[in-house]
Amino acid sequence: MWLFNISILLLALWAGLKLRHRKTTTTKKPISVNYHFTRQCNKTCVFCFHTATTSHVEKIPAAKKGLSLLAKAGMKKINFAGGEPFIAPFFLGTMINFCKEELKLESVSIVTNGSLVTEKFLAKHGHNIDILAVSCDSFNEETNIAIGRGKGEQVKKLYEIRDLCRKYGIKFKINTVVCRYNHLEDMNAYIERLAPFRWKCFQVLIVEGENDSAQTLRDARKVLITDAEYESFCERHKHHRSFVPESNRLMAKSYLILDEYMRFLDRTGRAPSGSILEVGVQNALDSVFWDEESFVDRGGVYDWSKDTSGCESGPSGKGLEW
Ligand SMILES: *[C@@H]1O[C@H](CO)[C@@H](O)[C@H](O)[C@H]1NC(C)=O
Ligand SMILES: *[C@@H]1O[C@H](CO)[C@@H](O)[C@H](O)[C@H]1NC(C)=O
Ligand SMILES: *[C@@H]1O[C@H](CO)[C@@H](O)[C@H](O)[C@H]1NC(C)=O
Numbered sequence: 001m002w003l004f005n006i007s008i009l010l011l012a013l014w015a016g017l018k019l020r021h022r023k024t025t026t027t028k029k030p031i032s033v034n035y036h037f038t039r040q041c042n043k044t045c046v047f048c049f050h051t052a053t054t055s056h057v058e059k060i061p062a063a064k065k066g067l068s069l070l071a072k073a074g075m076k077k078i079n080f081a082g083g084e085p086f087i088a089p090f091f092l093g094t095m096i097n098f099c100k101e102e103l104k105l106e107s108v109s110i111v112t113n114g115s116l117v118t119e120k121f122l123a124k125h126g127h128n129i130d131i132l133a134v135s136c137d138s139f140n141e142e143t144n145i146a147i148g149r150g151k152g153e154q155v156k157k158l159y160e161i162r163d164l165c166r167k168y169g170i171k172f173k174i175n176t177v178v179c180r181y182n183h184l185e186d187m188n189a190y191i192e193r194l195a196p197f198r199w200k201c202f203q204v205l206i207v208e209g210e211n212d213s214a215q216t217l218r219d220a221r222k223v224l225i226t227d228a229e230y231e232s233f234c235e236r237h238k239h240h241r242s243f244v245p246e247s248n249r250l251m252a253k254s255y256l257i258l259d260e261y262m263r264f265l266d267r268t269g270r271a272p273s274g275s276i277l278e279v280g281v282q283n284a285l286d287s288v289f290w291d292e293e294s295f296v297d298r299g300g301v302y303d304w305s306k307d308t309s310g311c312e313s314g315p316s317g318k319g320l321e322w
């Protein structure tokens with residue numbers, strides 16, 4: 001009898017453990033990851049938190065290993081960002097091919113400032129890119145220069161990239177950071193002509209925990225705008241079908257960010273996790289805070305891959321926006 005009892009007890013214990021294990025592995029899934037694989041970028045945008053000088057980029061085999069681990073843990077979408085991702089075109093090209101062809105991710109996107117994007121690259125890799133997002137904060141080049149982006153040829157480049165995206169079947173997106181310098185601008189005519197599939201307008205934000213330069217932070221404070229100013233910008237532009245506002249409140253802590261050492265960044269200002277290559281994905285996720293819930297809230301249903309053949313919501317029905 002006691003033997004029986006003990007086996008029941010063991011069974012219960014085992015079941016309990018298994019359940020707990022299941023729980024921890026199912027609650028945190030890195031569905032959508034922003035991989036900032038390089039910090040390198042020549043520019044010094046006033047609001048950028050990425051102006052650190054380290055130039056580390058993971059070796060290709062290690063980066064592939066890391067991405068495989070993430071895919072195993074549930075990643076469906078990856079966004080390559082920087083710094084400026086096109087500063088390392090061979091790395092970038094190899095990674096997007098790997099993500100589509102080997103890992104079969106639903107969505108691969110890149111955020112770029114545009115200036116180093118070439119037709120050669122898009123001809124070669126376009127079939128593996130779902131979305132190309134180009135940052136453009138102003139259609140007035142003087143404003144771009146004041147913000148710290150560009151030398152005055154950004155708008156022209158934007159049209160070129162839009163045409164290349166059409167040619168190679170890539171969804172063209174524009175990202176705009178609304179700040180003190182551009183919040184009064186009327187961008188309607190340009191957006192009309194460029195016709196991006198999505199135009200995301202972020203309210204300028206100070207990111208804690210990315211505080212690698214007191215200078216950057218001071219500058220960013222100078223360009224902050226009030227919620228009312230941001231809303232008035234949104235009012236002026238919200239009639240575009242592509243328009244997606246993202247205010248301070250929404251965006252703050254909901255991005256899952258992997259840095260150039262494949263560490264997750266903590267979204268509350270604490271230290272980053274260990275590298276997923278050393279501690280594994282689950283441990284790394286458990287050691288940082290990121291607001292998975294508001295990621296889901298912000299979510300919205302959004303066509304994040306391009307091969308949707310008329311059905312705009314992708315193979316899994318609906319995706320979560322990043
Ligand atoms: C984009 O980034 C590259 C690399 O840092 C830089 O040389 C270029 O001037 C930048 N262009 C714009 C428009 O910011
Ligand atoms: C950085 O900027 C300088 C001058 O603008 C340029 O000559 C150089 O090629 C840029 N470096 C990279 C890596 O883009
Ligand atoms: C931010 O920078 C300041 C000044 O360098 C430093 O004292 C502070 O600890 C930093 N905060 C974080 C969260 O890194």
Ligand code: SF4
Binds near residue numbers: 045051083113
């Ligand atoms: S171009 Fe992008 S990464 Fe470079 S400084 Fe500006 S915002 Fe930062």
